[in-house]
Amino acid sequence: MRGKAFKFGDNISTDHIAPGRLFHLRSNLEEFSKHVLEDADPEFATRMSRGDFVVAGNNFGLGSSREHAPQIIKIAGVGAVIAKSFARIFYRNAINIGLLAIECDTDGIDAGDELELDVEKGVLTDLTNGAIIPIEPLPPVMIKMLNDGGLVEHIKKNGDFNL
Numbered sequence: 431m432r433g434k435a436f437k438f439g440d441n442i443s444t445d446h447i448a449p450g451r452l453f454h455l456r457s458n459l460e461e462f463s464k465h466v467l468e469d470a471d472p473e474f475a476t477r478m479s480r481g482d483f484v485v486a487g488n489n490f491g492l493g494s495s496r497e498h499a500p501q502i503i504k505i506a507g508v509g510a511v512i513a514k515s516f517a518r519i520f521y522r523n524a525i526n527i528g529l530l531a532i533e534c535d536t537d538g539i540d541a542g543d544e545l546e547l548d549v550e551k552g553v554l555t556d557l558t559n560g561a562i563i564p565i566e567p568l569p570p571v572m573i574k575m576l577n578d579g580g581l582v583e584h585i586k587k588n589g590d591f592n593l
Contacts, residue, residue, distance in 0.1 A: 431530075431549075433482040433509045435437065436468055437541035440487035444520065446470040447491065447499040456498050464504040480507035483547070485539050487513065491520025498552040500524040500531075509548075510547060512536060525572065528580030549573065 446469045448462065455462035467474040467484070484490075484503065490513035491499060500523045503511060510530035514537075524531040532547070534554055539545070543558035552567035570575070578584035 431481065431509045431547040433545060433587075434479070435485045435539050435541060435543045435545050435556075436467075436474060436478055437485050437536075437539065438467070438484065438486040438490075440514075441489050441492055442467075442470055442486050443493035444491055444496050444499040445493055448496060448502055451504070452518070453498075459498065459501055459505050462498060463502040466502045466506045466508075475506060478506065478508065481509040483509075483545055484508050484511045485513070485536050485541075485545075486511070487536060488515045490514075490516050491524075494516040495519045495523070496529065497523050500527050500529045504529040512539075512545075512547075525576065526581040528576055528578070528583065530576055532565050534563050536563075 436528050447467055448467060452462060452465050464475050488512060504527060510532055512532045512534060515533060516531055521531050528562050538561050539556055543556050546555045546557055549568055552565050554563040554565050575581060575584045
């Protein structure tokens with residue numbers, strides 16, 4: 431995967447990602463995705479391109495357990511969310527809906543850097559500055575579930591929880 435880095439700081443909440451004042455859009459996730467991360471960067475949704483990366487610090491996705499947050503990130507076309515750490519419920523929701531969430535040291539990545547992610551090899555390369563950042567390779571079962579589009583799609587495709 432290849433894309434541009436959009437850099438955010440620590441403690442980006444689900445309200446930053448899916449603004450509560452727009453919760454009436456929860457039944458229209460396509461429209462809601464046009465406002466993704468609006469409270470952290472008002473121009474993010476209009477500046478990002480399909481496959482770009484959200485890069486953040488610690489505790490990405492803290493706050494409520496609203497599933498809309500990872501869903502609208504995925505619908506907007508973000509290739510992966512790469513952060514130092516995730517709120518556990520956000521991480522689980524991301525994987526369940528098929529949004530790639532990667533934990534690694536993001537300090538050396540700047541906004542606008544071109545990144546290349548190889549999940550199976552466990553490597554994130556910053557093509558702008560040449561840094562090679564190791565990531566924990568995802569277990570094959572998680573890669574399969576992500577490739578199927580998340581937990582529900584995996585179960586639909588396989589008929590059961592056959593990993």
